[in-house]
Amino acid sequence: MLGFIVRRLGTMLVTMICLTMVVFFMVNLEPNLKKLAISQLDMRSPPEQLESWLVKNGYRQNFFVRYGQWLGVVQKQPAIDPQTGQSKPRFSFCDEPAEPYYGGILQGDFGCSTKFKTQVSTKLWPALAATGILMFWVMATMVPIALLIGILAGMREGSRTDRTLSVASITTTATPEYVSGVIFTVIFASWLGWLNGSAASATGQGITFYNFTLPVMTMAIYGIGYIARMTRASMVEVMTQQYIRTARLKGLSFPKVVIRHALRNALIAPFTVIMLQFPWLLTGVVIVETMFRYQGFGYTLVEAAGNNDIDLLLACSLVSVFVVLFTQLISDIGYAYLNPRIRVQ
Amino acid sequence: MQLENIGTLQTIVGVFARFWPVWIALAFLLGASMIYRKRLGLYGQLFESGVGIAGVVICCFWLFTAIFAHVVAPFDPLAQIPVMKDAMPGAIVPDHGGVYLFGGDKLARDVFSRMVFGSRIVLIIAPTATMFALMVGTTLGLPAGYYGGRIDSVLSFLANLVLAFPVILLFYLLVTPGIMDTPIPYGLAGLFFLFPIIFFVVLFYTRFKNRPERLYPLLALTLVLGGWIYVGLVFDADPLGVVSIDPNQLNIFVAVVFASSPGVFRIVRGLVMDIKTRDYIAAAQTRGETPWYIMLWEILPNARGPLIVDACLRIGYTTILLGTLGYFGLGLAPESPDWGTAIKDASRLLRSVIHPALPPTIALMSFVLGLNLLADALREQSLRD
Numbered sequence: 001m002l003g004f005i006v007r008r009l010g011t012m013l014v015t016m017i018c019l020t021m022v023v024f025f026m027v028n029l030e031p032n033l034k035k036l037a038i039s040q041l042d043m044r045s046p047p048e049q050l051e052s053w054l055v056k057n058g059y060r061q062n063f064f065v066r067y068g069q070w071l072g073v074v075q076k077q078p079a080i081d082p083q084t085g086q087s088k089p090r091f092s093f094c095d096e097p098a099e100p101y102y103g104g105i106l107q108g109d110f111g112c113s114t115k116f117k118t119q120v121s122t123k124l125w126p127a128l129a130a131t132g133i134l135m136f137w138v139m140a141t142m143v144p145i146a147l148l149i150g151i152l153a154g155m156r157e158g159s160r161t162d163r164t165l166s167v168a169s170i171t172t173t174a175t176p177e178y179v180s181g182v183i184f185t186v187i188f189a190s191w192l193g194w195l196n197g198s199a200a201s202a203t204g205q206g207i208t209f210y211n212f213t214l215p216v217m218t219m220a221i222y223g224i225g226y227i228a229r230m231t232r233a234s235m236v237e238v239m240t241q242q243y244i245r246t247a248r249l250k251g252l253s254f255p256k257v258v259i260r261h262a263l264r265n266a267l268i269a270p271f272t273v274i275m276l277q278f279p280w281l282l283t284g285v286v287i288v289e290t291m292f293r294y295q296g297f298g299y300t301l302v303e304a305a306g307n308n309d310i311d312l313l314l315a316c317s318l319v320s321v322f323v324v325l326f327t328q329l330i331s332d333i334g335y336a337y338l339n340p341r342i343r344v345q
Numbered sequence: 346m347q348l349e350n351i352g353t354l355q356t357i358v359g360v361f362a363r364f365w366p367v368w369i370a371l372a373f374l375l376g377a378s379m380i381y382r383k384r385l386g387l388y389g390q391l392f393e394s395g396v397g398i399a400g401v402v403i404c405c406f407w408l409f410t411a412i413f414a415h416v417v418a419p420f421d422p423l424a425q426i427p428v429m430k431d432a433m434p435g436a437i438v439p440d441h442g443g444v445y446l447f448g449g450d451k452l453a454r455d456v457f458s459r460m461v462f463g464s465r466i467v468l469i470i471a472p473t474a475t476m477f478a479l480m481v482g483t484t485l486g487l488p489a490g491y492y493g494g495r496i497d498s499v500l501s502f503l504a505n506l507v508l509a510f511p512v513i514l515l516f517y518l519l520v521t522p523g524i525m526d527t528p529i530p531y532g533l534a535g536l537f538f539l540f541p542i543i544f545f546v547v548l549f550y551t552r553f554k555n556r557p558e559r560l561y562p563l564l565a566l567t568l569v570l571g572g573w574i575y576v577g578l579v580f581d582a583d584p585l586g587v588v589s590i591d592p593n594q595l596n597i598f599v600a601v602v603f604a605s606s607p608g609v610f611r612i613v614r615g616l617v618m619d620i621k622t623r624d625y626i627a628a629a630q631t632r633g634e635t636p637w638y639i640m641l642w643e644i645l646p647n648a649r650g651p652l653i654v655d656a657c658l659r660i661g662y663t664t665i666l667l668g669t670l671g672y673f674g675l676g677l678a679p680e681s682p683d684w685g686t687a688i689k690d691a692s693r694l695l696r697s698v699i700h701p702a703l704p705p706t707i708a709l710m711s712f713v714l715g716l717n718l719l720a721d722a723l724r725e726q727s728l729r730d
Contacts, residue, residue: 011502018506023518031523167396170721174714176665178672178685179706182692186699282511287672291692302673305517320511328509 005333012325016318023317024067027310033059035308040114070111070314072104094119105318111311115303120315123300128319131285131296133207134215138281142220142227143274149224150231150270155258157236166232172225177287181218188214198293215292219284223277227270234269238262268338275331279324348428348436351444356435360446360457366413371405387653390726397722403715407708410461411468418458419443422682425453431698450687450701451694452680459682460704466683467712470594471663474601478663479656481540481602482609487640489610490617501614504607512604512666513673519600520675525592533599535579537606542571551638597676601666605659612655616648623647650727657720661713668709684709 026032036059037050045053054060058069058077068074077100094112103109110120153165175183188195196211238244239262247257286298293299297316304312351359361368378401382389391397410417420426426438429449434456436445447456489500507515524530545567553560577588578595590598620626621644629639670676671685672692679686684705691702 015502015506015509019509023514026518029524029527029529031526032521035523166721167718170717171714174661174717175710176668176713178668178688178692179710182688182695182702182706185692185695186702190695190699279509279511283513283669286513287669290673301514301517305514305521317511317514320514321509324509324511 001336004336005329008329008332012329015325016321019321020071020314020318021067023314024070025063027308027313028059028063028066032308032310036114036310039307068104070104070311072102072106072109074102074104075100076103105315110315113304113309113312115307115309115312120311123312124297124315124319127295127297127300130294131289131298134212134219134285134288134294134296135281137212137216138219138223141216142223145220146224146227147231147267147270149228151235151258151263151266153228154232154235154239154266155262157239162232165228169225169228169232172221173229174225175221177218177222177284178291180221181214181288181291184214184218215288215294218291219281219288222284223281227273227277230273231266231270235262235266238266241265268335271338272331272335275327275334278327282320282323348432348439350433351435351437353435356444356446359435359444363417363419363446363457364410366416367406367409370409370413371402374405375402387723387726391719391722394722394725396718397726400715400717400719400722403711404719407464407468407712407715411464414461414465418455418461419446420455420458422454422459422462423680424455427453429453429455431701434700447704448700450690451698456687456701456704459687460684460708463682463684463687463705464708464712466677466681467664467667467709470598470601471660471667474598475605475656475660475663477537477541477598477602478605478609478659479652480544481537481606482611483613483645483652484540484544485606486610486613487617487644488636490614491621491636491640491644493618497614500610504610507603507607508611513669515604516600516666516670516673516675519603520596520670525596530592530596530599531579533603534595537599537602538575538579542567542575545571547637548641551635551641593676593678597667597670600670600676601663604666605663609655609659612651613648616651617644620644620647650723654720654724654727657716657723661716661720664709664713664716 033054034050037053038045041049041053058066061069065074069076108121110124112118113120113123116123149165149169153162153169156162172180195214198211244257244261247261248254252260282298285296286301288294289296289298290302297319300312301316301320303309304316378385378389378392382392391401420443426441426449428439429436429445430453431451432445432449432453434446434448436448437443438445445455445457447460450456450459485500485504489497518524519530546564549560549563549567553563573583573585574588577583578590581589581592583589617640626639626643629643634643667683668685668688671681671683671687672689674686674689677683677686687705688702688709691698691705695702
């Protein structure tokens with residue numbers, strides 16, 4: 001087991017290096033650098049001035065040198081002001097030592113956000129915390145509801161409850177967040193007026209039922225159908241097993257059979273599915289946070305990508321890739337742990 | 346200015362009436378399918394369950410709407426009639442006599458016509474992109490599952506790499522206006538569009554290797570037809586000027602294929618690993634068939650059931666991806682009538698006007714729902730066999 005985890009962690013590391021290199025390459029494409037230079041100087045700067053800005057701030061160095069600097073294995077050189085010959089921080093809003101230093105993500109330095117004019121870490125961690133709260137409430141509503149629907153539907157295959165719940169879960173998987181968000185806002189905010197159509201106040205004034213229900217509901221609904229269908233399939237399979245028939249023939253009541261004998265085995269597969277939902281939820285987070293103006297990770301990602309904020313976007317992709325790979329690892333380990341029939345060599 | 350309104354009932358009747366070509370086509374199709382369903386194989390079996398019929402009806406409804414869009418839609422989707430800004434559903438256009446059945450949006454365009462023309466964009470891009478993703482995923486998944494070993498490790502690692510990318514980040518990196526100045530989208534398009542040609546060439550070659558009279562016409566047809574479309578799409582240099590694609594749409598297309606082919610790859614690989622242990626594969630190996638013949642003519646036909654189901658679900662998922670692109674304003678032109686862009690425009694104004702938001706959302710949802718129902722019915726049928 002330990003060897004398996006170590007090997008998986010190794011693959012994870014290689015994957016992360018590859019992916020960050022791809023992102024690094026993409027954000028440093030020529031048009032993106034031009035856009036950044038223009039946004040840092042101004043629209044009417046002549047091309048030579050843009051070019052000299054890029055050279056001065058080290059954007060014209062070798063790709064691998066720059067990637068190494070970002071990673072923290074190559075020394076960063078201070079930017080020298082050509083007029084005074086003194087070293088000077090690249091961005092006025094970020095401190096920078098005057099001598100060469102190692103300052104990459106390995107040292108915990110994520111760099112400077114050119115959009116928010118601050119250190120990336122001061123922007124990123126609060127945003128992640130805000131999204132963490134949202135994710136918590138989404139999981140807390142989505143998982144129990146989905147499991148309940150799946151178990152009720154899979155308990156008696158082909159019954160009327162099963163048909164109704166199955167069609168309902170197919171419907172929710174056909175409703176992406178931007179569709180359900182609009183429909184819920186129209187119903188609950190515009191017509192009924194029960195809930196707030198914006199979660200902007202949640203950042204400043206705290207989370208209330210009034211401003212936070214719509215985002216949570218919107219995000220949960222897309223996942224519910226999928227998890228419920230997986231739970232149903234797993235439940236249906238378990239209910240045809242021999243030991244369930246034995247339990248029935250012993251004279252146990254139906255609820256007892258379901259709760260004592262079927263449930264535990266039926267919940268192994270959904271566990272994996274729930275863990276693998278995280279990458280999907282990440283897209284959902286971006287849509288929901290944009291739609292309801294909640295200042296979390298998704299909102300930060302959109303702002304970073306829209307303004308070509310290189311360091312912030314790199315940090316965001318690092319975090320999201322890490323989340324995806326880490327949940328995959330947990331789901332594999334958890335599956336092997338929960339299912340005694342699987343033994344990892 | 347107060348606009349005249351034809352009332353709710355009249356509006357509903359009007360909407361039904363506008364779809365007349367769709368109803369006629371649907372009636373013909375369903376009638377014919379019902380009569381001949383015994384002879385129609387898998388498609389005919391769909392008509393044995395309510396879920397299947399519902400799926401077919403919804404999907405065909407949007408298919409026919411896309412085909413007859415210019416008849417169904419009363420107005421040009423881009424035309425603006427300034428008086429009709431934010432007009433309520435059923436408002437009559439002064440001096441024209443036409444009716445904005447679902448009202449006007451903030452730029453005074455007809456919401457109904459935009460929804461109808463939006464179906465065209467969605468129904469062209471989503472199924473074709475899915476087909477390309479299927480081709481790419483199948484062509485790579487077959488050898489990965491069949492040979493295993495190093496090919497499998499390398500290809501699986503690459504697929505996992507793409508799958509570990511959050512879709513939205515991928516889109517923000519791949520579908521930006523700046524990237525059109527770089528060769529990346531054209532390079533990727535050149536790579537992806539090569540796969541169908543390779544697929545068909547290998548398919549025909551393995552089967553008709555010893556029968557040149559069949560092989561050469563088929564190969565020539567594939568290369569000429571494939572090459573023609575390839576040149577038109579990737580280099581935009583079709584000598585006849587028939588095949589061409591807008592650079593923006595090419596970019597979207599590439600991004601969607603890129604995001605969705607690793608999923609196909611994983612499914613195909615899994616199916617192949619399962620099927621290759623069967624006896625008939627061992628028999629083919631003993632006969633001395635080449636590996637690619639076994640993959641394409643023995644394994645692939647036996648994997649078609651799950652693949653068809655997956656294709657249905659995947660078209661729905663691609664539609665959702667397209668909507669996501671539209672919602673974030675990536676790739677498609679800002680005035681494009683596709684559903685995602687329409688939802689984006691309308692959702693920003695939900696506090697004041699509601700009606701422009703509902704038609705595109707319900708259209709998108711119903712189309713994806715139809716595909717999901719179809720997939721569900723197909724899965725049930727293939728399990729019964």
